[in-house]
Amino acid sequence: MYHIQLNKLLKRPMYQQIVDSLRKSISTGQLQFGDRLPTEKEVCELLDLSVIVVKQAYDVLVAEKLIERIKGKGTFVTSRTPVQIPIAQFYRHDTYWGYPTKRKLFVFDKIKSEPQVFPYLNMKSGEWCFVYKSLSVNGKNALYFQRVYLPQAFYPSITIDHATDLDLLTILNTKGTSKPHHMMHHFAPIVLEQLEADLLTLPLGASAHLMRTQVFNDKNDVIAYIINVIPGEFVELEVNVQ
């Protein structure tokens, strides 16, 4: 309730004052994605206001897509704190851009065909490739969903423990037969399908960055391929162009 500050002596309408203070708490991150707001009734009773005033304030914030009413559950913050990621440092998030993330691994497999991916690895159907999929989360923000493809020819002995315990850069740099030399990223705007939307706790049809990375060794072989699906609106990719 301390997120709502009112001054009844001011000329500014009460509902606007509620909107102002909640908007400020959301933009500064004091209120975060998924936080529950007090019910309209609770606010009325505590602040001695009429229901219409509080309803009007919440309606404005709903229209701005900062909050959402879920029937039977309450009103929740839907806006997320923006995250800025320098493009060239994307894979160094823990050490470089200062957003500690938790990673949850949910698929580890060895495959010998995937028509959407093998051409980017210069691989033919029948050759073995490790694949693992994970979701990285920063606080309440789902940051990205990632699929990592490591051809057995370059990463002969990847295990599920490596995929669970080691961050991607450690795997790329220490578990292969050659070292990464350069990376080529390919960015495309997409809308989320159901599975990815659920994982990233975003609505179906929300926008996303599709970031696909080819990792090359010094002989220009593609030694790894990574697909990241990153929420489009609140993850800002930064680049300085000279």
Add this chain to the structure above:
Amino acid sequence: MNKEILLSLKVDRRYGLELGLQVAQSLRNLILENKVHYNEELPPARELAALLEIDVSDIEHAYQHLTREKVLTERYGKYIVSYFELVNRFHQKMITLHQAIEQLGMTATIQTLIHEVITVNADLALRSGYSVGDKVLRLKRIYLGDGIPLIIYDGYLNLKVLPGIERMIDAITPYYPIIVTHYQKKLGVSKRKLVVRLLPLDVVDLFKVPKGSPSYFVSSSLFSNQNELLEFGESFSSPNYYFQYEHLAY
């Protein structure tokens, strides 16, 4: 269209997918691989059916399927490739939008929608780094490639640093050369932020793409090598616009 390319369309009767969809899938791949190009006309269904030795209705089915996906369009009974994918390295090195389009092999043209001197308000000040009350030249422009709208750009040029530029810019020419030659400014760095948004309705109409299409929304601040803010801009690009970025591994 090259017969060899058409013969690479693979169908397999033993495979569980109906033949029309198989043709659609491999035709889509040829288009994505840039082997069949934008604006190219596909052979009549009868001709392709004879070549692949399958029923003409399967080819018609494939063409109609790809038309619904907006990969093809039908014009006077002929099917033409309407999909194009624009990939470039626009965010790797400083080039103008005009140059970026030309690098894609297209003829670049410009249309100006808004050209006016305005006073910065609180909302723009918050987004741009200008101060409330600053005078800027607002230029809203559409950049087209081969006549197709590719980028809509809303720029705000700093009149404190570039006085009088509103009288030097015409409606159809890139203006960076004026900044460099007339004002003797050396371009320093362009700081950009990229998010993906669903296109607003007016832009959807402009790009002639389905409602709910995603697009890169870029905010950029261009500084001179003396660290003066020369221009702040915001742009949407066509949903077919992709970009690449390369760097050394770490």
